[in-house]
Amino acid sequence: MGNGKSIEDLELLAIRIRKHILRMYLNDQSLHLGSSLSSVEILTTVVFKYLRRTGDPINRDWLILSKGHAAPALYAALAEAGLIPFEELERIHSINSILQGHPEISIPGVDMSTGSLGQGLSFGVGVATAIKIHGGSGRVYVIMGDGEQDEGEVWEAMTHAAARKLDNLVVVVDNNGFQLDGFIDDIKPKHYLPHVWRAVGWRVHICDGHSIASIDRSISDAINSKAPTIIFAKTVRGKGVVEIENTKSQKPGVEVVKRALINA
Amino acid sequence: MLRELSSMRETFGKLLVSLGEIHRDLVVITADVGDSTRASYFRDRFPARFFNVGISEQHMVNFAAGLAAAGMRPLVTCFAMFLMRAWEQIRNTTARMNLNVKFVATHAGLSDSIDGSSHQALEDIALMRVIPNMKVVVPADSSEIMRSLPKIISEERGPVYYRIGRDYSPPITVDINDEFRLGRATVLRDGEDVTIIGAGPVLWNALEASKELSRIGIRAAVIDMASIKPIDEDTIERYARKTGAIVTVEEHSIHGGLGSAIAEVVVKRYPVPMKILGTTTFGRTAKSQEELIEHFGLGKNSIIKAVAEVMGSGRRSRGS
Numbered sequence: 001m002g003n004g005k006s007i008e009d010l011e012l013l014a015i016r017i018r019k020h021i022l023r024m025y026l027n028d029q030s031l032h033l034g035s036s037l038s039s040v041e042i043l044t045t046v047v048f049k050y051l052r053r054t055g056d057p058i059n060r061d062w063l064i065l066s067k068g069h070a071a072p073a074l075y076a077a078l079a080e081a082g083l084i085p086f087e088e089l090e091r092i093h094s095i096n097s098i099l100q101g102h103p104e105i106s107i108p109g110v111d112m113s114t115g116s117l118g119q120g121l122s123f124g125v126g127v128a129t130a131i132k133i134h135g136g137s138g139r140v141y142v143i144m145g146d147g148e149q150d151e152g153e154v155w156e157a158m159t160h161a162a163a164r165k166l167d168n169l170v171v172v173v174d175n176n177g178f179q180l181d182g183f184i185d186d187i188k189p190k191h192y193l194p195h196v197w198r199a200v201g202w203r204v205h206i207c208d209g210h211s212i213a214s215i216d217r218s219i220s221d222a223i224n225s226k227a228p229t230i231i232f233a234k235t236v237r238g239k240g241v242v243e244i245e246n247t248k249s250q251k252p253g254v255e256v257v258k259r260a261l262i263n264a
Numbered sequence: 265m266l267r268e269l270s271s272m273r274e275t276f277g278k279l280l281v282s283l284g285e286i287h288r289d290l291v292v293i294t295a296d297v298g299d300s301t302r303a304s305y306f307r308d309r310f311p312a313r314f315f316n317v318g319i320s321e322q323h324m325v326n327f328a329a330g331l332a333a334a335g336m337r338p339l340v341t342c343f344a345m346f347l348m349r350a351w352e353q354i355r356n357t358t359a360r361m362n363l364n365v366k367f368v369a370t371h372a373g374l375s376d377s378i379d380g381s382s383h384q385a386l387e388d389i390a391l392m393r394v395i396p397n398m399k400v401v402v403p404a405d406s407s408e409i410m411r412s413l414p415k416i417i418s419e420e421r422g423p424v425y426y427r428i429g430r431d432y433s434p435p436i437t438v439d440i441n442d443e444f445r446l447g448r449a450t451v452l453r454d455g456e457d458v459t460i461i462g463a464g465p466v467l468w469n470a471l472e473a474s475k476e477l478s479r480i481g482i483r484a485a486v487i488d489m490a491s492i493k494p495i496d497e498d499t500i501e502r503y504a505r506k507t508g509a510i511v512t513v514e515e516h517s518i519h520g521g522l523g524s525a526i527a528e529v530v531v532k533r534y535p536v537p538m539k540i541l542g543t544t545t546f547g548r549t550a551k552s553q554e555e556l557i558e559h560f561g562l563g564k565n566s567i568i569k570a571v572a573e574v575m576g577s578g579r580r581s582r583g584s
Contacts (some may be wrong), residue, residue, distance in 0.1 A: 057334045105361055110383020112333070116356045122323040123357060133291075133312070133336075153353070156323030163318075 005048050010212045013080055014044040015264055018240050020076035020089055022261045023185060026254060028093045031101075034238035034250035037208070038072040038176040039143065042233050043070075043214040046141050046172065047077045049225070053109075058136025062127050064112045066120025067145035067174060068102035075099050075107070083109035118151025120144065121171065125161045128169040133250055139168045146232075149190055161228045162201030170174050170203075170222045173186025173231040174209060176237040183247050209233030266407045266437070266438050271431040273370050273489035275406035276413070277302025280339070281309050283417050289364060290417065290517045295324045301341045301370045301481040321346050325353040325365075339417065341374070344385035344427060351391055359397045360425050366417060368426045372402075373464060373515025374556040375429030376546055384547035390520025393427040393493050399446060400493040400512075402463035402522070404436040408490055412444035420446065427574040428465070429515075434468040438487060447494035450555040455485035458571050459503040462491050462513040463522050465553070466562050468469040470513055473567035483572060495525050501533040511539045513562055518542035536576045539570040 005013070009230040012124035018040050024074040025033050043065075052061045065074050073093060078084045084099070084107070091097040098107055112123050131138045148154065161169055173193075177184050184190055198204045203225045208214040211213030215233060238244035244252050252260075266275075284290050293315045298304045317324045321342060328338040342346070347354075347369050358365050369388060376383040392400050401416065402405055403409045403422060409428065426543055440450055444545040453474050460470045469486055474484040479535060481582065485503055489495065510530065512523035523540030530536060543560050550556045557563055 060286045113357065116352060117356055118322075119353060122326030122353075123330040123333070125323075126327040126332075127334045128330075129315070129327070130331045130334030130336050153320075153322040153326070156317070156320035157327070160317050160320065160323060160327065219318050 007213050007216065010044055010048055011133060013048055014212065017044055017073065017076040018082060019261060019264050020079065020134055024036065024072050024076070024092050024262065025257055026146070027090045028089055029251060030093065031072050032069040032112040032242070032250065033252070034068065034178070034244060035145065035174070035176060036064070038235040038237050038240045038243065039067070039070040039073045040239065041175045041210050041212050042172050042215060043073050043077045043145060046143070046213050047081060047221065049142055049216060050219055051141065055138070058131045058134045058138050060110045060138050062138065062140045064124050064140065064142045066142050066167070067097050067104050067117065067148055068114035068126050069095050070143070070174070071103050074103060075109070078109040081109065086229045112222055117145070118149065118153040121157040121161070124169060125157050125164070125166060128166045129164060131168055132166065139170060142169070142171045144171060144173050146173055146175045146177065146184060147192060149216065150179070158197060159200055166228045167226050169228040170219060170234055171228070173232045174235050175232045177236040177246070178237045178248065194232055196230040201227060203227045203229040205229065205231040207231055207233050209235035210239055266405070267435050267553055268536065270406040270433045270435070272406060272409065272428045272433045273302045273430055275409050275433070276368060276370070276428060277305040277408060279413055280306045282309050284313065284413060287337055287417065289335070291315065291331055291336050291338050293320045293324055293328045293338055293340045295319055295346065296344045297342050300343070303341050322350045322353050323348040326357050328365045329340045329357045329361065329363050332365050333361070337364060337417070339366045339368060341368040341370060343383060344372035344388045345383050348385060350389055354423070359472050362422050364421050364423070366426060368428065370428050371430045372427045373429055374560065375432060375553050377553045377556050378465045379552045380549035381527065381546035385400040386515070386543045386547060387515050388427065389492060389514070389516050389519070389522060390524070393520065393525060396491070397422055400427070401446070401491055402427045403489050403490050404464060404467045404521055405433045405438070407435065407440070408437045408444070408488070412490065415444050419449045424428045429465060432465055434464070434465060436471065447496055448491060449496035449499040450488040450490065451485065451499070452488050455483035455507065457507055458509045458511065458572070459482045459485045459487060460513065460567060461487045461489050461508045461512045461522070461526055463492060464515055466510045466513050466515055466557060469557060469562060470567055471566045472564040473571065476564065477568060477571060482571065486582050489522060489526070492522055492525055495529060497529045497533060500526055500529045504530055504534040509537050511541065511567060511570045513541040513567055513576055515557070516542050516583070518544055537574050539574045541566060541570055
């Protein structure tokens with residue numbers, strides 16, 4: 001992981017990861033398909049271009065999937081990284097599988113048990129602070145959802161991170177425009193969020209969350225910046241399954257997904 | 265000095281500084297109550313290891329979790345009531361990951377007498393006790409803080425909820441020299457006729473009740489159950505067998521607290537009649553914690569009345 005693969009390599013990996021997610025869905029239609037598919041390129045770029053997993057806790061990088069319901073995408077990436085057996089992916093949600101509905105630290109490659117929204121950034125601020133205290137070289141990547149931004153704890157964490165000037169902290173928001181009950185603009189608009197984060201003291205990027213080159217440029221800037229950085233990655237919920245893209249419904253029929261798998 | 269009335273938070277604050285000297289990885293996190301908790305003494309001595317996250321209890325808990333995951337030894341301290349705001353963070357992150365975070369919850373029970381019901385945590389033992397991996401300790405007095413907190417910080421890995429009051433701390437365990445051990449009760453006064461089990465400053469009232477009862481020939485044992493989870497099942501069973509009746513007393517709701525924890529053991533190991541003394545509703549303002557203890561039926565006379573009731577309620581013959 002984190003070994004500086006080319007954009008083309010990463011694009012091929014993203015296709016493989018997307019296919020794993022679709023196959024996992026064929027085995028269990030209860031997984032959060034749309035929000036897993038929207039995270040694919042973000043996770044691919046972070047895990048395979050940036051994440052340095054080896055070293056002690058302060059000299060390695062940390063990956064926190066704060067939007068824990070995208071666990072299938074994380075598991076698929078971790079399988080491609082060699083940390084989870086491929087055959088385990090298809091057993092997701094089985095009573096004797098290691099792959100829980102939301103990430104648990106008992107799963108190889110998972111740095112934080114998540115699933116309850118709004119908690120990952122605070123944890124990341126704690127890790128990034130410990131790294132700073134020890135003068136370590138580690139960085140902390142936190143993947144959040146846009147719906148998750150509703151949680152009050154996010155405000156508590158982002159203001160603290162800015163106060164501490166944690167330049168080793170990178171947040172990527174999978175900005176897919178939906179939250180559980182529907183379209184974000186219908187529930188609680190959040191278009192002002194980049195302004196809010198910037199006002200608080202964060203460096204703010206907006207990128208195309210399905211373009212690895214675009215994500216890469218933002219992260220590259222983030223790790224060289226002197227402020228904590230947040231990247232709003234514009235994504236499409238259900239990306240890769242045309243029938244459900246940008247819709248509330250994320251439970252396509254098996255035939256629809258099989259077709260998407262062939263076209264992927 | 266601990267032979268007189270002392271202040272729990274003063275004892276805690278000063279002890280924290282000496283623990284900071286021993287443990288260089290000890291970091292203290294609070295949510296803008298550094299002065300009130302007396303964590304300020306640690307702040308003044310070790311400013312780089314002290315974090316005031318602002319009035320942000322949920323973030324405070326997960327921030328500490330991140331520090332622990334990266335190898336530090338965090339101690340979170342704030343008012344018990346406002347830590348409960350972050351119950352789900354404690355449950356879902358700290359406890360689920362079994363992280364080495366110590367929570368020292370101050371101003372618990374009725375100790376914040378002036379501030380009133382908004383500040384008086386009377387449900388926290390119940391809320392913490394149900395969380396897997398979490399241990400719960402309620403020291404009786406300043407002496408017991410001195411005996412237990414260093415051990416818990418030094419030797420215990422994983423989350424601990426450590427509940428103390430504000431200033432009121434009558435001398436309860438000042439003559440106890442036993443080493444503190446999680447899961448082990450301390451018998452403060454032996455007796456054969458009835459057992460009074462408590463935790464926290466109300467043990468003072470239990471001891472007063474026991475002394476008065478002895479004048480009319482009733483020998484009441486008094487047990488300090490500072491370690492509420494894990495709980496000393498063997499001592500509870502031994503005294504249930506020996507005395508045949510139990511009264512519990514705590515500055516906490518009668519639902520889910522110390523009394524409930526003991527009842528769970530009693531029904532399993534050796535059922536005897538019990539009386540659970542605690543609060544049944546929200547607290548209120550008064551000028552002192554002692555007044556509130558009396559007001560909510562946890563004082564000496566209430567304990568004596570409960571003893572009379574439980575002894576007259578057809579208790580099980582002893583030792584059978």
